[in-house]
Amino acid sequence: MGARTRLIETAANLLAEEGVGAVTLRGIAKAAGVSHGAPLRHFSGRAALLSAVATRGYVELLERGADLPAGTPRERLIAACHGYLDFALANPAMFELMFRRDLIDADDPELIRVSSAVFDFFAALVEDVQEGGWHPATDPRLLASSLWASLHGLAQLWLWGGLAGASFAPSPERALAVTLDAYLD
Numbered sequence: 001m002g003a004r005t006r007l008i009e010t011a012a013n014l015l016a017e018e019g020v021g022a023v024t025l026r027g028i029a030k031a032a033g034v035s036h037g038a039p040l041r042h043f044s045g046r047a048a049l050l051s052a053v054a055t056r057g058y059v060e061l062l063e064r065g066a067d068l069p070a071g072t073p074r075e076r077l078i079a080a081c082h083g084y085l086d087f088a089l090a091n092p093a094m095f096e097l098m099f100r101r102d103l104i105d106a107d108d109p110e111l112i113r114v115s116s117a118v119f120d121f122f123a124a125l126v127e128d129v130q131e132g133g134w135h136p137a138t139d140p141r142l143l144a145s146s147l148w149a150s151l152h153g154l155a156q157l158w159l160w161g162g163l164a165g166a167s168f169a170p171s172p173e174r175a176l177a178v179t180l181d182a183y184l185d
Contacts, residue, residue, distance in 0.1 A: 003034070003038065003041075003042060004042040004043075006032055007028060007029075007032055007034075007038070007039055007042055007043070007049060008049070008052045008053055008056070010028050010031045010032040011023055011028045011049055011050070011052075011053045012053050012056055012094070013031070014027060014028060014031050015053060015093045015094060015097060016091070016093055016094065018093075019093045019096075020093055020096050020097055020100065020103065023046075023050060023053075023097075024046065025039045025040070025045075025046050025049065028049065046103075047103065047104055047105040048105055048108065050097060050103050050104050050105075051104040051105045051108040051110075051111045052108075052110070052111075053094075053097060054094075054097050054098045054104050054111060055108070055110050055111045055114050055115075056094075057087075057091065057094040057095070057097065057098045058098060058111070058114040058115045058117075058118050059114055060087065060091075060094075061083075061084065061087055061118045062114065062117055062118055062121065064080075064083040064084075064087060065080060065083070065118070065121045065122075068080060068083070072132075073125065073128035073129045073131065073132060074129050074132065074134075074184060076125055076128070077125040077126060077128070077129050077184075078180055078184070080121075080122060080125050081147070081151055081176065081179075081180060082173075082176065084148075084151050084152075084155070085151060085154065085155055085172055085173075085176050088152075088155035088156075088158075088159065089155065089158065089159065089172060092159045095155065095159070096159075098115075099152070119144065119148070122144050122147075122148060123140050123141050123144035124140075125144075126140045126143050126144040126147065127140035129184070130143070134184065146183075147183055150179050150183070151176075151179070154172070154175055154176060154179060155172075158172045158175070
């Protein structure tokens with residue numbers, strides 16, 4: 001494994017174990033067993049390294065999409081929505097990092113390519129459902145954006161206690177079911 005890959009691996013592990021705040025260049029270098037200046041030989045700064053880590057999160061979401069079960073377009077879209085929520089709940093620090101524009105380089109070409117591919121895949125699933133008569137006149141990218149925003153908000157509210165601590169305390173799966181019913185009916 002090359003030094004660049006090792007730094008990305010180390011950063012991803014540190015992120016998963018200790019959260020976004022722990023992922024500093026010095027902390028990554030120490031955990032990787034390299035000099036504190038070593039990350040800057042492979043990355044232009046913290047944002048570049050964190051962008052490479054965030055790209056891995058988007059790659060994982062793409063892979064989850066490739067593993068969707070066969071079924072109707074609606075069933076596949078619902079499975080993708082469940083996959084998104086499952087990913088967020090299983091990888092809270094990665095999920096946070098992927099959307100923290102203050103920590104990553106939003107202009108990183110690989111990050112743009114992979115995050116765009118995730119959205120394009122999701123929009124294609126939405127478009128497939130539209131062909132069955134669901135909001136056929138609405139731009140599929142707008143529908144996908146709205147549904148994604150709902151999924152993202154649900155995951156964020158759950159992870160940060162906004163829903164988990166609510167007096168009615170729904171499960172994330174139950175809250176997702178209600179969201180999907182609202183969108184797909």
